[in-house]
Amino acid sequence: MTRVLEAQGIEKVFKNGDEETRVLNGIDLTLDKGELVALLGASGSGKSTLLSIIGLLLRPTAGSLTLSGERIDDFSERQRAQFRNRRLGFVFQFHHLLPDFTALENVAFPAAAPAGGISREMRARARDLLTRVGLEDRIDYPATRLSGGQKQRVAIARALMNRPDLIIADEPTGNLDRESAERVLALMREVNREDGATFLICTHDEGVAARCSRQLTLRDGKLVSNVSRTIDA
Numbered sequence: 001m002t003r004v005l006e007a008q009g010i011e012k013v014f015k016n017g018d019e020e021t022r023v024l025n026g027i028d029l030t031l032d033k034g035e036l037v038a039l040l041g042a043s044g045s046g047k048s049t050l051l052s053i054i055g056l057l058l059r060p061t062a063g064s065l066t067l068s069g070e071r072i073d074d075f076s077e078r079q080r081a082q083f084r085n086r087r088l089g090f091v092f093q094f095h096h097l098l099p100d101f102t103a104l105e106n107v108a109f110p111a112a113a114p115a116g117g118i119s120r121e122m123r124a125r126a127r128d129l130l131t132r133v134g135l136e137d138r139i140d141y142p143a144t145r146l147s148g149g150q151k152q153r154v155a156i157a158r159a160l161m162n163r164p165d166l167i168i169a170d171e172p173t174g175n176l177d178r179e180s181a182e183r184v185l186a187l188m189r190e191v192n193r194e195d196g197a198t199f200l201i202c203t204h205d206e207g208v209a210a211r212c213s214r215q216l217t218l219r220d221g222k223l224v225s226n227v228s229r230t231i232d233a
């Protein structure tokens with residue numbers, strides 16, 4: 001089993017002047033390749049903070065992180081940014097698509113930005129991914145002309161562009177109606193099953209969590225439960 005993530009003793013304390021807020025209090029967590037894991041917890045329990053640390057968007061106050069076998073604790077900002085772009089995929093509640101770009105340009109962006117342009121291969125892959133998420137007839141639409149659910153499917157295709165080792169999703173269905181949410185969840189499950197993609201999904205939605213292979217619950221900055229189940233076909 002390939003280990004995608006190993007987090008040990010992760011702590012996070014925010015300091016604002018003299019005030020200190022301890023948000024994460026010793027998190028130990030491992031994720032293996034091909035897992036589809038839900039992260040649950042009440043509002044304010046530290047879910048987004050933990051995702052930001054695992055996504056290398058925020059540094060922990062203490063603890064160590066190994067991603068795809070690489071110990072990243074001593075990485076410079078530049079190394080962190082490079083690792084993030086090459087090895088991690090992100091899906092947020094609000095899709096963060098570039099509004100003036102087409103669906104294809106948005107999907108290709110994680111590969112195109114560092115390269116300084118979209119190559120023929122990138123275009124072909126972005127096209128394949130958009131077909132995969134059921135948007136083959138929206139490839140050249142500007143992002144602004146897509147529905148909320150379609151935008152989120154573009155965001156998933158974009159997250160897959162660089163074949164990431166781990167996809168981090170923060171409330172990916174939080175802003176969608178039931179039907180669009182179902183479609184986005186079904187898509188993530190399909191990509192997980194067929195490509196062996198590893199997902200860590202923060203969600204308030206028990207229905208989403210129930211269809212993941214493992215459920216983690218955060219309370220007061222600690223992981224208080226870790227339940228695995230066999231995923232339905």
Ligand SMILES: Nc1ncnc2c1ncn2[C@@H]1O[C@H](COP(=O)(O)OP(=O)(O)OP(=O)(O)O)[C@@H](O)[C@H]1O
Nearest residue numbers: 014015021023041042043044045046047048049050
């Ligand atoms: N930059 C910051 N400075 C101080 N406190 C912060 C900062 N960022 C987050 N917090 C605090 O950390 C706690 C956890 O926030 P976080 O966003 O991780 O929770 P969450 O579980 O994702 O919540 P929600 O489900 O509402 O999104 C909250 O009490 C929040 O106020």
